[in-house]
Amino acid sequence: MTITLALEIPRTFRSRVGWAITDTWVVACRDLAHWRRQPGAVIANTLVFPVMIVLMFGYLLGGAMTVPGGGDYRDFLMPGMFAMTMVFGIGATLSAVSADAARGITDRFRSLPMAAPAVIAGRAAADMLNSAAALVVLTGCGLATGWQPHRGAARAIAALGLLLLLRFAFLWIGVYLGLRFYSSPEAVTAVRTLEFPVGFLGNPFVAVSTMPAWLGAIALWNPLSSTVTAARQLFGDPVGANSSWITSHAIVMAVAWPLLLIVVFFPLSLHRYQRLSR
Amino acid sequence: MDTPAIACERLCKRFGNRTALDHVDLSVPPGTVHGLLGPNGAGKTTAVRVLATLLRPDAGRARVAGFDVTRQAAQVRARIGLAGQNAAVDEILSGHQNLVMFGRLCHLPAGAARKRAGELLSQFALTEAGSKPVRQYSGGMRRRLDLAASFIVAPRVLFLDEPATGLDPRGRNEVWQMIRALAAAGTTVLLTTQHLEEADQLADAVTVIAAGRVIAEGTPDELKTLAGGDRIDVTVREAGDLAPAARLLRARLGVPVRAEPDRRELSVPVTDRLAALTQIIGSLRDENITAEDITVRRPTLDDAFLQLTGQHQPPDRTLPAAEVSTP
Numbered sequence: 001m002t003i004t005l006a007l008e009i010p011r012t013f014r015s016r017v018g019w020a021i022t023d024t025w026v027v028a029c030r031d032l033a034h035w036r037r038q039p040g041a042v043i044a045n046t047l048v049f050p051v052m053i054v055l056m057f058g059y060l061l062g063g064a065m066t067v068p069g070g071g072d073y074r075d076f077l078m079p080g081m082f083a084m085t086m087v088f089g090i091g092a093t094l095s096a097v098s099a100d101a102a103r104g105i106t107d108r109f110r111s112l113p114m115a116a117p118a119v120i121a122g123r124a125a126a127d128m129l130n131s132a133a134a135l136v137v138l139t140g141c142g143l144a145t146g147w148q149p150h151r152g153a154a155r156a157i158a159a160l161g162l163l164l165l166l167r168f169a170f171l172w173i174g175v176y177l178g179l180r181f182y183s184s185p186e187a188v189t190a191v192r193t194l195e196f197p198v199g200f201l202g203n204p205f206v207a208v209s210t211m212p213a214w215l216g217a218i219a220l221w222n223p224l225s226s227t228v229t230a231a232r233q234l235f236g237d238p239v240g241a242n243s244s245w246i247t248s249h250a251i252v253m254a255v256a257w258p259l260l261l262i263v264v265f266f267p268l269s270l271h272r273y274q275r276l277s278r
Numbered sequence: 279m280d281t282p283a284i285a286c287e288r289l290c291k292r293f294g295n296r297t298a299l300d301h302v303d304l305s306v307p308p309g310t311v312h313g314l315l316g317p318n319g320a321g322k323t324t325a326v327r328v329l330a331t332l333l334r335p336d337a338g339r340a341r342v343a344g345f346d347v348t349r350q351a352a353q354v355r356a357r358i359g360l361a362g363q364n365a366a367v368d369e370i371l372s373g374h375q376n377l378v379m380f381g382r383l384c385h386l387p388a389g390a391a392r393k394r395a396g397e398l399l400s401q402f403a404l405t406e407a408g409s410k411p412v413r414q415y416s417g418g419m420r421r422r423l424d425l426a427a428s429f430i431v432a433p434r435v436l437f438l439d440e441p442a443t444g445l446d447p448r449g450r451n452e453v454w455q456m457i458r459a460l461a462a463a464g465t466t467v468l469l470t471t472q473h474l475e476e477a478d479q480l481a482d483a484v485t486v487i488a489a490g491r492v493i494a495e496g497t498p499d500e501l502k503t504l505a506g507g508d509r510i511d512v513t514v515r516e517a518g519d520l521a522p523a524a525r526l527l528r529a530r531l532g533v534p535v536r537a538e539p540d541r542r543e544l545s546v547p548v549t550d551r552l553a554a555l556t557q558i559i560g561s562l563r564d565e566n567i568t569a570e571d572i573t574v575r576r577p578t579l580d581d582a583f584l585q586l587t588g589q590h591q592p593p594d595r596t597l598p599a600a601e602v603s604t605p
Binding site: 019022023026027029030033034037038103104105107108109110111112113114276277278 | 327330331332333334352355356360362363364366367368371372375379380382383384411427
């Protein structure tokens, strides 16, 4: 009736990598199964909110907005909303990681004979898939309301790639904070509450030149702003007049900022994960 | 002699300046159920987490199923099951999906994982609920699913951290039956509990720990014997009578008297039951103290436990029994 498996631990490098990949996929599939189990909740969490904001800002507030340097506000807004969706990903990762750690699911994974990196790699894979899906839906929403990339498919894909690179960087912020604060739900809520201010303290919604100088400087050096400007350039959307160094090097900075965040938060995440056993 | 399924030598673990495990020795023969008994914060969960490879010990050695928990963690993980204090299962997925996922992570092929999930659901009486999301399960069902998940590859050693927590009496009985069945099939079980009845019901042997130290070991019967023979419990009607009554009985009978203010109850160890009963009734009547209830009973593991962890509480101190700790 019961199977007793003399489970063989893989000894060669190749078979270990094989295990790690299978295990990562199984962990990621858990999230994909959530989609199938509760499509409604997934849609509400990851998709409805950004779409609603596009419509709110585009149509309700958009009429009162002028973009410095000219251009349509809704065209200006779209890349900002793409980037905000990546920002909301921090909270999604953080909530998932902290819930699993707090409720013992991470411990169960750690007590199984599975490849250790797969616990976090599976989370990463699932979150990246979620965000890619959100980008696709938001793009559809943009196209349906009259927005479109003006500079060709290759540049449009490059823009989406930069957005996903930013999401990948945010992923490690989410993992780190999730493992750091899983025992205090208040901290998790606080981070989620801060997502909006972080967005407003950048250029997704308004051009930084409309802000007081000191605030504009902070907004300009918000890593989010470089990705938004780079995406605006690549889509051929209005950028909002700005001649600062960081704006003219937006694409380089849209690569550099995420890499810097990864260099900082990836090791911090691993450190936190290893600290679970201390 | 078989090599023990669990063997700890002088295991130590500190968190900051708090000592969770203080040179713990433990040896559990294969195929037995071993109870790790102690009050909150005694170090029970820490011990389980070290043995299940989730925590690194600061000092000492531990072997589980013949492998070292720090140097051969992967081999240990391939041979253990763990069910922690809260049911560590995915709420959104169904019971079946949970078991298939954990089966896949134990590297069963997809078909075998599905087959095993089906077997476990029927073994743990969850077949009917198998396709429902776990959030619709009752506490007992969740706990059973959690137990099933820890049993995917029929572990040699199963760790259960307070398996009956949060269950009603029926759910608790169901879980106890499962544990007995697993043990009968040859699995070594280490279970932690603060409930002496649970250890009494399930365990072949018990280790009592307090403040990270082993303070007693033995079969439940041996520990009860440590509590010393029969007892008479006296419940007084007025809470104010408790301390005077305790002093009185201690003086008249010449034995330590344990007071439990929550229940207005005194517990007296006795040797000659009838003589002691007569003496107690006489003493109380002399002092005009009304007893609501007087019970003669065999000692429980509770008595042994309080004896070991708290020594005897001075009866005139109004400290609830549950807060007893080692000096």
